[in-house]
Amino acid sequence: MTKITIISGSNRAQATTTQLCSYLQQVLESKGCLVTLLDLYVMPLPLYSPDVVCEDANLAILRNSLNEADGIILATPEYHGAPSGVLKNALDFVGSAQFSGKVVLSVSSTGGPVGVSSLQQLQTIVRSVHGINCPEWISIGGENRTFTPEGEPVNEKLRERALHTLQYFVKMVEAFSPEL
Structure with missing residues (x-):
């Protein structure tokens, strides 16, 4: 069974980033994957410092989930053209031990039309920790950040885009994971 870890890097209640991650x-x-969703709003991490050995329980959950994952989805709101500080802080606690050789899908939610800057920066981080960037990504913006009470995006084209991207992502994960 394909194991996917999703990290929602928003620090806000009812964040559209987290709603998209839930979807x-x-x-x-529904496609048979075993998914762990880590919401950094409900699972806060301490501030990263390379000078401090951290034994935080939430950090242990983050590392273990990433270690066990075959594929990873990183999701962020876009703040000032960059990923959230909450997600960057979480990524500072981990590295190539968790990402090396794993396919990573980048996802963003932004108040503007599309969050390209944050997605490009996430892909740079993924390369730095030896992950494999999925060439597809998902970015929602403006009025496309609306969800039904059942948790589906209201916009049909967004749903189609998400389905296409996830299908591509899972095929990549299965192709690159030696245990699948």
Whole structure:
């Protein structure tokens, strides 16, 4: 069974980033994947410092989930043309031990039309920790950040885009994971 870890890097209640992550989780689970969704709003991490050895319980959950994952989805709101500080802080606690050789899908939610800057920066981080960037990505913006009470995006084209991207992502994960 394909194991996917999704990290929602928003630090806000009812964040559209997390709503999108929940939708992606539903779709992946319907396709037979085992999905762990880590919401950094409800699972806060301490501030990273390379000078401090951190034994935080939430950090242990993050590392273990990433270690066990065959594929990873990183999701962020876009703040000032960059990923959230909350997600960057989480990524500072991990590295190539968790990402090396794993396919990573980058996802963003932004108040503007599309969050390209944050997605490009996430892909740079993924390369730096020896992950494999999925060439597809998902970015929602403006009025496309609306979800039904059941958790699906209201915009049909966004749903189609998400389904296409997730199908591509899972095929990549299966192709690159030696245990699948």
